[in-house]
Amino acid sequence: MRKGVTTMSRHTELGLSDADAIRMYRYMLLARTIDERMWLLNRSGKIPFVISCQGHEAAQVGAAFALDPTRDYVLPYYRDLGVTLTFGQTARDVMLSGFAKKEDPNSGGRQMPGHFGSRDKHIVTGSSPVSTQIPHAVGVALAANMQGTKLVAYTSFGEGSSNQGDFHEACNFAGIHKLPVIFFCENNKYAISVPYQKEVASLHVADRAAGYGFPGVVVDGNDPLAVYEAVREAVERALRGEGSTLIEAVVYRLVPHSSDDDDRVYRSREEVEAAKRKDPLITYRAYLIESEIWTGAQDQALRQELLDEINQATAYAESAPYSDPEEALRFVYAE
Amino acid sequence: MATKLYIEAIREAMTQEMRADANVFVMGEDVGVRGGVFRATQGLYEEFGEARVIDAPLAESAIAGVAIGAAAYGMKPIAEIQFADFIMPAINQIVSEAAKMRYRSNNDWHCPLVVRAPYGGGVHGALYHSQSVEAMFYHVPGLKVVTPSTAYDAKGLLIEAIRDPDPVLFFEHKGLYRMVKDEVPDEAYTLPIGKAAIRRTGDDITVITYGLMAHYALEVAEELEKDGISTYLLDLRTVAPLDKAAILAAARATGKVLVIHEDNKTGGVGAEVSAIIAEEALFDLDAPIMRLCGPDIPAMPFSPTMERFYMLNPEKVANAMRQLAAF
Structure with missing residues (x-):
């Protein structure tokens, strides 16, 4: 059944079991399927807003897989559904957030979807002004160092966000103190409509790491195993006390920026179609099948299983109660 | 101590x-x-x-x-x-x-x-x-x-x-x-955030302020006492959250309120203090609420003449307090 040792699968070479490789795919597919459901709910008028992870799943899940959710902290950005699912959030959590219900674990229905947070799951609460979470990751790493705790603070952001002062200030601070931070840039080449060549002056976002005295790595964000390998190396480096790494995962956003965007005015359909042919859900599934650890029948069964899970989550969230209006007044300060 | x-x-x-x-x-x-x-x-x-x-x-x-x-x-x-x-x-x-x-x-x-x-x-x-x-x-x-x-x-x-x-x-x-x-006690102690301090009580005018201006107002109040003008002085200490109860009590104590701050006037802390009093103690007032603040210019200039023009000082504070007392 299995290929011989001479043609050992890439995941095996990375020390990942077949079950790990399949679990990675499961999280990618779960993220994609939830995201697709969110769009359907939005277009049918049931939820007001969606911001998408589609096209970023391999980068997100590959990265999160290299972290330890019981040890590490993540400070994700709004597209990072693949990260937060790998860190333990569920379809139900996502739907409760989409419908802005009281039980939404991110915010109790206060924030838009994509604004993750859970102390239990080591997901630090985030906001909408981009890049503000990046110095927070440095602060988490600094605090852990001061308390003598070994961990990695992982923060992710788009290439658009890598132009903010907070990105540069945070990288510089982490570089000076050799802090265990992973700066993970999901470069999908557009800041909403503004293309890479109009937003970043260097050839690669990763080139910017040179200014901060730590390595910058470019990796194919459509390949979860390549991303896993790069992040794992950065984790090991961080835990050895050697400091931060900037990783640029090159991806493509397969859908508009958000449910309120129309990408037809700034991206050709040919470009989008070409990217869809490299969709990591397709290429990674092909890899699993080629590695003879996955079959079409298993794929169908998994899709059905995830759909059932999402259907239940959707139904649950739709009928779950909203917060009482006066809840809006709570938790401005400690009570 | x-x-x-x-x-x-x-x-x-x-x-x-x-x-x-x-x-x-x-x-x-x-x-x-x-x-x-x-x-x-x-x-x-x-x-x-x-x-x-x-x-x-x-x-x-x-x-x-x-x-x-x-x-x-x-x-x-x-x-x-x-x-x-x-x-x-x-x-x-x-x-x-x-x-x-x-x-x-x-x-x-x-x-x-x-x-x-x-x-x-x-x-x-x-x-x-x-x-x-x-x-x-x-x-x-x-x-x-x-x-x-x-x-x-x-x-x-x-x-x-x-x-x-x-x-x-x-x-x-x-x-x-x-x-x-x-x-100042040598040991550690705390004071509650959000609580103003009554620096002195008086019957004629109330001054509500904070920071450096609290010192100017206290100094002037002691001077005015000699002229028979008695001042109730509230030092806010915290500007958010404001000590609403203390502000209202201070306003009611004399019915004449002067709010002082170095910060420029428009939208300053004095605006909120005045609004609180206007909302809840208007009928206890005997004079319009008065504010003495920095002028609405971007910031204070380097030149000593212009800096002095911007800054409040005991003389400006005394003039305002006397004016309110005379109302």
Whole structure:
């Protein structure tokens, strides 16, 4: 059944079991399927807003897989559904957030979807002004160092966000103190409509790491195993006390920026179609099948299983109660 | 009890809290080896080392943002912004992040952060070393804004701020650092944030103020007493949250209210104080509410004539108080 040792699968070479490789795919597919459901709910008028992870799943899940959710902290950005699912959030959590219900674990229905947070799951609460979470990751790493705790603070952001002062200030601070931070840039080449060549002056976002005295790595964000390998190396480096790494995962956003965007005015359909042919859900599934650890029948069964899970989550969230209006007044300060 | 300078009280508060709690640390520009440009952190580097007294890169948003991340993780950072005028690059972090962390996470995360900054003018600091910035923040729910006027208050309120589970902006009038000296207990103690102090009671006029102006008003009140004008003086101490009950009691005590602040008039703390009184104690007033504030210009100029024109002083305060008393 299995290929011989001479043609050992890439995941095996990375020390990942077949079950790990399949679990990675499961999280990618779960993220994609939830995201697709969110769009359907939005277009049918049931939820007001969606911001998408589609096209970023391999980068997100590959990265999160290299972290330890019981040890590490993540400070994700709004597209990072693949990260937060790998860190333990569920379809139900996502739907409760989409419908802005009281039980939404991110915010109790206060924030838009994509604004993750859970102390239990080591997901630090985030906001909408981009890049503000990046110095927070440095602060988490600094605090852990001061308390003598070994961990990695992982923060992710788009290439658009890598132009903010907070990105540069945070990288510089982490570089000076050799802090265990992973700066993970999901470069999908557009800041909403503004293309890479109009937003970043260097050839690669990763080139910017040179200014901060730590390595910058470019990796194919459509390949979860390549991303896993790069992040794992950065984790090991961080835990050895050697400091931060900037990783640029090159991806493509397969859908508009958000449910309120129309990408037809700034991206050709040919470009989008070409990217869809490299969709990591397709290429990674092909890899699993080629590695003879996955079959079409298993794929169908998994899709059905995830759909059932999402259907239940959707139904649950739709009928779950909203917060009482006066809840809006709570938790401005400690009570 | 020993008398201590305002700045010594601040230093003592930080030192004692750092001794008592390993999670308390200081971070800012020049706070380490140099002990701060005003010497507020003098001696801390020697006692606690560079890991807990961090000379940060010159980047205010990182000073605030890194401190916020550390606070969220469980530390109790005291971030120093060298001059309040330079807090502007950190406003996104303070307003979008620190102030909203608890609220937006439905009480899951919080941010026990203190941001200290010297503010205020009259020290030849020109536009960018003289500003009062409290009004920019007292509008923001989720923040607490403290502006002590005495050494005793500075120590008690700073210890309270460090122990507070939410973000506190602690604005120190730089003119008070070495001008004000009063009795300060050697041991640690706290004073409640959000509580104003009655500095004196009186029957003719009420003055509501904070910071350096509390000293001017007290000095003038003692002068006016000789002329038979009796002043009730309320020192707000905290401008967010405002001590509404104390403000209303002060207004009702005399029925004539003068609000004084160095910050420019429009939208300043005095506007809110006046609105509170107008909403809830209008019929107890015997005169229109009066405000004495800095002029609505961008900031105070370097030139001594223009700086003096901007700054309030005991003479301007006395004129306003006499005018109100005569109404």
